Amino acid sequence: MELSSKQCEVLQQAGFEFSALTITGFLEVANGDREVTSLSDEELVEFLVATNLLYRGGEPLISDVFYDFTFLAELKNRNPDHPFLGDVEPEALVLAKTVELPVRMLSTDKAYDFKSIARWASRIDKAAKECGVDVESILFRATPKLDGYAAYDDGTTLYTRGDGRRGTDISRAFERGLRVAGAGERGLGAGEIVVSRSYFSEHLAGVFDNSRNFQASLIKEKELDEPAARAIAEGAALFYPFSQLPSWQGSWKALAADFEGIVERLWKEVDYDVDGIVFEVVDSRIKEHMGATRHHHRWQIAYKQNTEIAEVRVLQVVAQTSRSGRVNPVAEIEPTRLSGALIKRATAHHFGMVRDKGIGRGALIQLSRSGEVIPKIEAVLEPVAPELPEVCPSCCSPLVWENDYLVCVNVMNCAAQITHTIEHFFKVLGNVDGFGPSSIEKIYTGGVTSLLEIYNLDEERFVSFGFGPKQAENMVAQLQRSREESIEDWRFLAAFGIHRLGMGNCEKLLSVYPLEEVFELDRQKIVEIKGFSEKIADEILPGLQSVRQMFFALYRLGFNLTRTDVASDAPGQSSPVTGKLLVFSGTMRQGTRDEMTVQAKRLGAKVGSSITGKTDLLVCGEKVGASKLKKAEELGVKILSEKEYLHLLEE
Structure with missing residues (x-):
């Protein structure tokens, strides 16, 4: 190859x-x-x-x-x-200058079995209750998930998805004759550039290796090949807006009763490549309440079919110490192929499971791979007497039971906990290269056991650990880079690996309290923040105190932190837009839409991406899509120009 x-x-x-x-x-x-x-x-x-x-x-x-x-x-x-x-997986076409997308284009969360869809639906049910929507009235929509080239059409410009925030202008595809599916109009938002499956098989398979190869060719700057131009002219290649896809709509009860039938019908509904079925809740109030992660909308999920099961023997159970001190069991198994990959190990959740189910050398287990995760032990068909570790595999300290988990409590001197914690910091920081497991192992072996010590290393010390002179120079440069490059304050906090304070929760926390005040919060103040329960607060507080000294030692090194603006959760906010739902559209002159969104949230407003009956204001810059203006007028949404909006804020 x-x-x-x-x-x-x-x-x-x-x-x-x-x-x-x-x-x-x-x-x-x-x-x-x-x-x-x-x-x-x-x-x-x-x-x-x-x-x-x-x-x-x-x-x-x-x-x-x-x-x-x-x-x-x-x-x-x-x-x-x-x-x-x-992160949203970026498209490869970056020759053209990137431009801000009119709306964020996110990826879609994935599920590989009905149980996962049902769990997602239960989250919809919970969100409906939280925002006062009658659970019995909830409607779900299902559409084919096209396997094409993601794009967004605002009526004037056609954009690639890019990284979800910035894409490239590929309006030339429409200029070349590309049509909208179903003789539709421009400006219908997100969709996919696709080619008829039957047409590709008959006319293009001998020219292009696959349909994605063909789709990419349609939007490149070079002139179209004759077969591609003909496919556009004959309407075999087109832009298919998601809003125009064939769909099923109904209650959860109806969906659950005929899940497989709905999936099968929609999968065959269109003559285009399909790699899943997208399920979403219809009610805009629930969508707004659930929101999105940086990667996907929480109110939407894609079902993909790919589940395999195998029966295999366990060769041995290996103990591995994590950065939290928990010692996790990994079952090494007879090599078996699942989902196109040769599998040699599977996870057991904890040693309580190993103890109770009899997982050990010689046990016969049922293994499944149903999602983008390490293979899962579904059942133990022939249990054995398991061997449970008594000491930490990293530092040989005695292990203690905490519920179902075996834990190493030698926090200060356990090599695995120290090196995994350092590795986690650099991973999450995301603006430094070269500090992977092998490098960190060298540094630790050389006697350096803390992040602060690492940041004080010079080239001579790196060479003494076994790094080459050029590599040592690069390591020092990377550490300097990690302090100088701008990073979000919530990412910096998340890098310390505090239990229950991943990047999402850190971002929520810092939208209410400044970074420096986080370590002074008490239980009640944390619980008052939306999304934080008493249980989460009780788990966060000890973690904050455990990293406090190291946090401020590193903080004083002068990292270039981008501050999270305090949102409407903070007390004392009042402005003409407090409590209102805003949508920004078009190109702004006084700043980017992201900047205006941050400002609006700081003033107590909520900001949406689409017009609904709950939208209070549509703020328009230049080149606003006609469909968005029309919908705002139909729903009676107040429309302000950028200048009028800024004048409103001054009042």
Whole structure:
């Protein structure tokens, strides 16, 4: 296997260069000649980035399933909070200058079985109760998930999805004759550029390797190939807005009763590549209440079909100490192939499960892989007497039971806890390279056991640990870079790995209290913040105090922190827009829409991305989509120009 000239071109156009991996090493991983478990975090993320760019650039190297169930699953297993997992996968086409998207275009959360869909529906039910919506009236909508090239049409410009916030202008596709599905009008928002499956098979398969390759060719700056131009002219290639897709709509009861039938019918409903079914709640009040993560909307989920089960023998159960001190069991099993990957290990949730179910050498287990996670032990068919560790595998300290978990309490001197904590800090910070497991192991072996010590290292010390002179120079430069490059204050706080304070909760916390005040909060103040229960507060407070000294020691080094603006949760906010729901549209002159959104939230407003019956104000810049204006007028939403809005704030 080797990279084709077209694949090299995709990576080059995206500005991608290998650093952690060589091209040869990259191909060894893709070909299965090197186990994914042997990759460092830097190598794994670099592999994910490169293969994603190739896939979205129309020149895939590995299958989507292999990507999800082998490489993405490995990263999720190692570090569920890794920044890569929270980002929208970028499109590869970056030659053109990027521009801000009219709305954020997020990825879609995924589920691989009905149980996961049911759990999602229960979250919808809970949200409905919280915002006063009659549960019996909730309607769900299901549509095919097109496997095309994601884009957004505001009626004037057609954008690529890019990284979800900024894309590129590909309006040339419409100028080349691209039509909207169903003879629809422009300006219908998000959709996919797709090609008829039957047409591709009959007319294009001999020219293009796959449909994604063809879709990518439609929007490149170079002139269209004759087959692509003909496909557009004949209406086989088009832009399909999500709002125009065939759909099913009904209650949860109806959906649950005919789930498989609904999925099967919608999957076959269109003559385009489909890789799932998207389910969403219809009620705009519930959508607004649930909101979104940085990666996906919480009120929406995509069902994908990919579940396999196997019966295998356990070779041994290995204990691994995490940064929290919990010692986790990993079952090494007879090699078996599931979802296109060779599986050699499976997770057991805790040693309580190992003890109670009899998981050990020689046990026969039922293994499933139903999602982008490490394989799961579904059942123990033939249990054995398990062997439970008595000491920490890292520091040999005696282990203690805490409920179902075995825990190493040697926090200050356990190598695994120290190195995993340091590794977590640099991962979440996300603006520093070179501090993966192998590098951190060298540093720790050299006698350095804290983050503050690492930031005080010079090139000579790095060389003494076994790094080469050039590498030592780079390590010092990277540490300097991590302090100078701008990062969000919530990301900085999350990097300390406090239990229950992942990036999402840190962002919520800092939208109410400044970073420096977080360590002075008491239980009641935390509970008053939306989304924080008494139980969460009780778990957060000890964690804050445990990292307090290290936090302020690093904070004083002068990291370049972007401050989270205090939102409407904070007391004392009052303005002409306090409590109102705003939507910003078009190009603004006084700042970006993101900046205006931050300002509005600071003044106590809520900001939405679409016009609904609950919208109070539509604030318009230049080049506002006609459909958005029309909908605002139909719903009686007050429309203000940017100038009128700014004048309102001055009152």
